[in-house]
Amino acid sequence: MTRRLKLTEGTLPVLVVLAILLVALAFAGPAYSEPAGYLALLKRAAPLMILAIGQYFVIVSGGFDLSVGSLVTAEVVIAARLIDGDESATAWVLLFMLGFGALVGLVNGLITTRLLVPSFIVTLGMLLVLDGAVFLWTGGAPRGALSDAFRTVGRAGFEVPLLGQVPWSVVLLAVIVVAAVFFMRGGTGRTLVAVGDNETAVRLGGGRVERLRTLAFVLSGLSAAVAAVLLGGFAGVSAQVGDGLEFRVITAVVLGGVVLGGGRGSVVAAMAGALTLESLFSLLNLLGVSGGLESAVQGVIIIAAVAYASVGSNLFRHKVVNQEKTHEKETAAQQ
């Protein structure tokens, strides 16, 4: 394998699981015998994958963002109210949504880094504030409607020979993935991982720890805004659109082998974790597993995945795990 193709440590297992699931899908459902089936899967998974990228930035730098689910709901509800069916409003509302997402991230980041409140508490507070504020503003039920132009990104696509219809969301996803990969390979991205690994070392090395961690939250807020555009287009306006997304996306990121507490894991793996989760749900659906059991399976899977990652590697790489432990201890102490 050439150096350029080398994957970040810990990425391979999730890719293997994902490959197995995709093959299983091909056997389980006739829809997956053509590229269109997989494109539809990607389209469904795109919002979660984009959220996973944002959450990855926060988790790898040693934090949590529990506010993304309520932020997605807030964005969709705000967009519907502001656009209210008016096509000409689409452009500035999209800009407003990105700005709002970034602002929420900025507030999360500043409170975490400047007031030294653990990010778990900050984003939990933000979750409560957002949930409350949006519904206070809308009077309890979302009003207004999204414009057709707004909904295009989430639900429409364009025709390509051989592939069939390619959804716009998949194109957007591809662009964001490439941008995220380049970001993580650059100096800022590398330092961000280093912050999660050993904050003190980065600080002594002259890195701006506070600024980097705040940036992670801003990126997470932006990803929630983009995910809201896709979900709003795909599923329409509802007050439940972001429900439970925060835990689902943390599940996805952890499934991708990203270590809670920071410092380990790749952005591609985090995204693959999201796609794996979504493929798993599609497969369970095809196999006729009811909705209730779906969450039970999700629970077993994440425990098993994390247990495999920590105990499995313990058997082979005693030394590395010990180092990991001490570094987890440090990040926990800092929180």
Add this chain to the structure above:
Amino acid sequence: MTAIADRPAAPQRPAHDRPKWTQKLTPVVSVYLALVVLLIVGSVLVAVDGGTLLDQGGILNILTRSTTLGLVAIGQTLVILTGKLDLSVAYLIGLCSLIAAETMAGDPGNIVFAVVLTVAVAAVVGLVNGLVITRLKVNAFIATLGTALIIRGYLENGYEGPAGEVPRAFQHLGYDRIGPIPISTLLMLALAGLAWWYLGRTRGGYHIYAVGGDEDVARLSGVRTQRTIVKAHVLCSIAAGLAGIFLASRLGSGAPYVGTDAGYDLESIAAVVLGGTLLAGGRGGVAGTIGGVFILATLDTIFDDLGVTPFFKDVVRGVVLIVAVALYARRQLSRRGK
């Protein structure tokens, strides 16, 4: 202006140089002071609105709200003190309310068995949480989130609404009171006292602080850290199970989502943190937690009396949480600065 100019270095001043009264202002003292201030401000606000906050009904309201949250938060305190956290309590409460109500099935003869069975099931869930965290080395956040999802799957699969029936005799637990104080609140406070005694006066309690302070140091000092963590999780789940039993007795039946609708998972963590316990573990206690619980319950009651919409409550709750923890963090910062 002049006051500020006179003491330019006040924030940087080391702890032992600060005025004596601020040193006495531990988180526990501050949380109860905040509670008193809240009660006074709330009484005034409600009075201006034309009502009374602390009449018989108001006190009853605050205490009843505090009872369930208090039970969950006492358990959560033990877990958070070891440096972990438990996200599975909300679904566990629903599950336990169902087990209690379905086992009783309206027959007073089954009460004892039902309570024992419910507590046992809760203890097993806590045991699983603890073992997954210590033996399989799964991060507590993920382990208990996983448990929560598994219980949720079971509930969603098997139940659509309330089930089971609690006999009249058992509903006394939920509704009887001495003067304005519900018996259940006294039981909750007794449990808090027990936890306070356990944490502050017994070897097991010291071990919990030791593990939360630094797990490696505790292990090297001969503390059985894994056993301590498992114990904390079992006790936490039992406390949640008791909350489920109490809710079943109030409702007259079991309800699958009674715990999650009230958000007891995040709410109990909020109460613990509001009470001055460090989320990273090792410092804090039950006394502060109970203060935090009373603050949250009082806020809720004040808003109800003022007719504020439930959504505004969430906003305030979020802001209070962030501000309180930010204040604690500042104190630690100034202490560390010396």
